[in-house]
Amino acid sequence: MVTVKISKIQALMLGISSVTVTGHLFYIPVIIYYAGRDSWISLLLATIPAILIGFTISFLAQRFKGQTLVEYSQLILGKWAGKLLAIIFLGYFFHEITLDIRGFGEFYTSAITPQTPILIYMTAIFIMAVYAVRSGLEVLARTNQAFLLFLIPIGVLASILTQKDKDYKNFLPVMNNGWDSILLGTLSITAVYCSIFVLSMILSDVSSAKHLKKYTVMAMVIQTAMFIGPVTGVIAVFGEERAVGMYFPTFQLLRDIEIGTLERLDVIGVLLWSLGSFAKVSLLLYALAVGVAQLFKIDDYTIFVLPIAALIVIVSFLNSEDFIGIYRFERDIYPYYSTLVGLVLPLILLIVSLFRKNISPIKGEHH
């Protein structure tokens, strides 16, 4: 396998664009469902787990330089337990991508083109993603870098354009529903952040791991900042009661922009979420293919890309019959499940690696 190196910032940019964009599209309703008008408090509190996630990823990446999650989990826990954990992580990535691709397709079919079969969008994005992933990590990183330069100004613009409809009195009364709902909101935001753990599959290819912790934690803080606009904007415009019942509140926010003759800017949202979904799908697909290749000790990961992509499309339909089912899963199960796999397990991995001082680089012991 040709070793391609990407820079730290490129890697983190991949993480940011994949988490924020799908988060904005699908998870804002979940966050609002739990925390209501206090979502912004949840978001502020979520910086703590966000920093923890960033720290865990970068710490593991620095401690096991040049090794991916699949490799170092075997080093830390031994061959079999490590492999089991790696399979759990890969399963998590796989499930994550099926949810995202389904959401992406459902977004198109319910909001833009109801006649077009959902499979078309899934196929289209996978053709691109497979092509990008087969071309290597560097291609992914650079494409995403180019996208993100457009995505962030568009997001800021969307936030500014909706300013006139916002009524910040909608956040009153503050904390009327108690800490429970706020903490559940924090949990659901954390769950969204957790999928950035996929970075541990690509941080091994970063050219220099110096100051990686600082950079990653910064990226997580930036990511939290990028959630402020959508979370507060939706509540400020629609009010808590209305915002709870929407599938794509951020999209509806954009759709209703009316500034003079500037109307129906939903195409901005479509652009934003299509590019973001592409970033996430391709990143996760890359991680999966590389992970599977490393699990079976096969040098060339590219042979796995297409079969995995096909499998993802199929499983994305098996997830749930209807979109409401997906939403319910994301609301009721996802916060706990994703936090468990994306934050708790890596933390355990981190702690175990701290206790096991002399980890042999080639083969670990079964314990």
Added chain:
Amino acid sequence: MLRFSLILICIMLLSGCWDKKELNEVAVIVGVGIDNEPDGAYKVTAQVIKPTPGGGQQKSSGSEIPTWSLSAKGDTIMEAINNLNKISPRQLYWAHLQIIIFSEATAREGVAPLLSWFERDKDSRAGSYVVVTRGSAESLLNKKVELGNISSKSMVDLLDRAKLRQITASQLKLRVLSTQLITPGIDPVLDVIDPKKIRGKYETYQLTGISVFKDDKMVGFIKDPSSVGTEIAFGQFKNSIIKGVCPKSKKGYFIFQITDFRNKVTPKVHQGDIQIHMNITMEGNLSDQTCPVDLIDSQNLKDIEQQLSANIKKYVQTEFDQAKEWQADIFGIGRELKRYHPKFWDHVGKSKDYLSHVSFRYQFNVNIRRSGLIMEPTTVRQKEMGEK
């Protein structure tokens, strides 16, 4: 080979999608009216812009109306629209919908069941105005108006430019309506548009005050000028005018034209009594007067300020009392209570009885900035010359 097949797939996918709509295959709907039928069904009337034949560069011949409206019945809005599609020569296209009109009878029955489709449909716009009309919505849409070919467009223009025309309109849009319906402690207020007879013939439209809703059911109309209370309460009274009686002479009137209006509403609760404090800052010009008095005189200015504040108090109180009679919380007092006194709201929010404990406290800050292009009215000068 891979590259070739990729290109082939891309070409196949890029050639178009299932949902394409060609402009010459759709009927663009600008306004929709909803009436109810005696048998409980709804009648939906859609106003469509007629495509101009032959490229569209022709001058309109005058007698021909450039719109066409078609009606169909159904038990739900979607069914009626489906029936519309059965009779329409072109596919109906909702993305340019600008106004939704409810007839009085429909509004009295409740509008919430009618909004579902408009909110769910991907094409319809949450920025459409929602208005109520006395009589039927169908006939309102089919009235021919002077100075404006498309009747929905003229109505939208009436609402859109209300500020420029210095008239007050609540300008409620679908998004705000659905938010207000779902938010406890506030009842919506919709504009009322009626056809207006000029010289015995219906030729134009008229904004005739507001219709008050309790939850989603209309309960009554409030006519101008006491219908401005909601605008005052929500601080949207800018660019309107207030009439007052001239100080001293007590005969003529003056007109105060508001150029800036802000209202900071704070609810206070005192032993079960709800006090709504309105801190009103108002700036404006004296634009007209019929009395021969120098209104800019400092003593007179004080009188004028008093009159203005008295009028505002009167508008707010009259409208509130009327709505209270109907058990409608049109100023969103409940919403404010929920925001600032959530515990108290939990206690009283079950019914609308809290409205009878509401009283208003005002604090005015009136600034009269200008008096147009002249300092004193012409009448004063003439009188002084005569005395000499």
